Amino acid sequence: MSKCCSNPDAEIKNTNPCSPQTPSCCSETVEGADKPEALAWFDQMIPNALAYVKKQKAAGKKVVGILCEYTPRELIMAAGGVPVCLCGGSAETIASAEEHLPANLCPLIKSTYGYSLENANPFLELMDLVVAETTCDGKKKMYEMMAEIHPMHVLELPQKPDDADAFEHWVKELEKLKVVMEAQFDTIISDDALRDSITTMNEERRLRRELASLMKDCTPPLSGLELLDLKSVVSGIPDDLSKYREILETITGRQITPEVSARVRVLLTGVPLPHGAERVLRIIEESGGLVVAQENCTGLKPIMEDIDVASPDPLRAMAEKYFHLPCSVMTSNTARMDLIKQLAIDYKADCVIEITWMACITYDVESRLVKKMVEDERNLPYLRIETDYSPSDSARIAMRIEALFETVKSRHSSSCTGQNNGCCN
Numbered sequence: 191m192s193k194c195c196s197n198p199d200a201e202i203k204n205t206n207p208c209s210p211q212t213p214s215c216c217s218e219t220v221e222g223a224d225k226p227e228a229l230a231w232f233d234q235m236i237p238n239a240l241a242y243v244k245k246q247k248a249a250g251k252k253v254v255g256i257l258c259e260y261t262p263r264e265l266i267m268a269a270g271g272v273p274v275c276l277c278g279g280s281a282e283t284i285a286s287a288e289e290h291l292p293a294n295l296c297p298l299i300k301s302t303y304g305y306s307l308e309n310a311n312p313f314l315e316l317m318d319l320v321v322a323e324t325t326c327d328g329k330k331k332m333y334e335m336m337a338e339i340h341p342m343h344v345l346e347l348p349q350k351p352d353d354a355d356a357f358e359h360w361v362k363e364l365e366k367l368k369v370v371m372e373a374q375f376d377t378i379i380s381d382d383a384l385r386d387s388i389t390t391m392n393e394e395r396r397l398r399r400e401l402a403s404l405m406k407d408c409t410p411p412l413s414g415l416e417l418l419d420l421k422s423v424v425s426g427i428p429d430d431l432s433k434y435r436e437i438l439e440t441i442t443g444r445q446i447t448p449e450v451s452a453r454v455r456v457l458l459t460g461v462p463l464p465h466g467a468e469r470v471l472r473i474i475e476e477s478g479g480l481v482v483a484q485e486n487c488t489g490l491k492p493i494m495e496d497i498d499v500a501s502p503d504p505l506r507a508m509a510e511k512y513f514h515l516p517c518s519v520m521t522s523n524t525a526r527m528d529l530i531k532q533l534a535i536d537y538k539a540d541c542v543i544e545i546t547w548m549a550c551i552t553y554d555v556e557s558r559l560v561k562k563m564v565e566d567e568r569n570l571p572y573l574r575i576e577t578d579y580s581p582s583d584s585a586r587i588a589m590r591i592e593a594l595f596e597t598v599k600s601r602h603s604s605s606c607t608g609q610n611n612g613c614c615n
Contacts, residue, residue, distance in 0.1 A: 267387035279466030281579035411444035414481025
């Protein structure tokens, strides 16, 4: 594998998300030699998104930060707002955060708060409101500190989705958010406005699902890293949707390097990989893997289900879609096991790799159930990687991944006879 991402000297030092630095050797990974213009558009995702937000702000729209997939973008858009994901992916803002937060806390939480303390995220300067979600105790306490700097509304998630009153509680929480935005933004969120935003987001989800489905092919035209890059911190940007369509129209037949036949097909699950925190995925693909499916919140999980635009109660229909998200914060969370199981089949996975951030208790505990299901029910090799945003453990991670891949390859005969995923590697 390339030694670059195993080297602590390759750590990105720039905390400005609008001009992220990437060590040159780390960019020479598994992407195709020819990069279509529509695909290259997303290399500039942050600058593109910032330009869009500034333009919308100048036109009188409100800017609303979100910190989790549970916040319905449709509700923000219907209020005349622009939803922007604020999850931090840089290690460089963590030191500032640790002046207020425990060192043994999830790096995503610390990075996000560090951006706020350092005024290092230009999106935050444009915020009219931040909507936070009670997805873990660490986040909840961080929100109290962040609320001293930015206007904030906290959505309380139901913790037991199977309880009879859980969904009604969730609907009421979204109704409260609707009232807050109507008051703060001096607007009325109509059912028609909700349906318009639902239509936009349904189309975005549909296009992203189609792009993800390309990875089901035995010779997909994208690497997992390229697919991960085909997202934005801002939802519903018309130029992004146009580029998605262009990619789908032109990408067929593209060859990625190294060739797919030499790769191990990986289903990636666990924590989200926010912009700037793609290190482990990069190591997987530098080590001879191909991440064909990403179950996490920066992958397939939030785009699997659409909203019924024809529903007589669009807010309730919207609530139902987000209520179904199988996050590890939920007790119990059998829906996530079902999703991983089905994705392993659909995407012909050779193995499953799970990433947990250090101190991410819910995913850490749930990893035992994932391992048992993957090994016992799908008969696939499983590897759990616990890490943070520092590259200091990259060499060790690479060795463990390479050992996993040797196990996978030892299961496959040279003729691929008996290979259980349907692709000949």
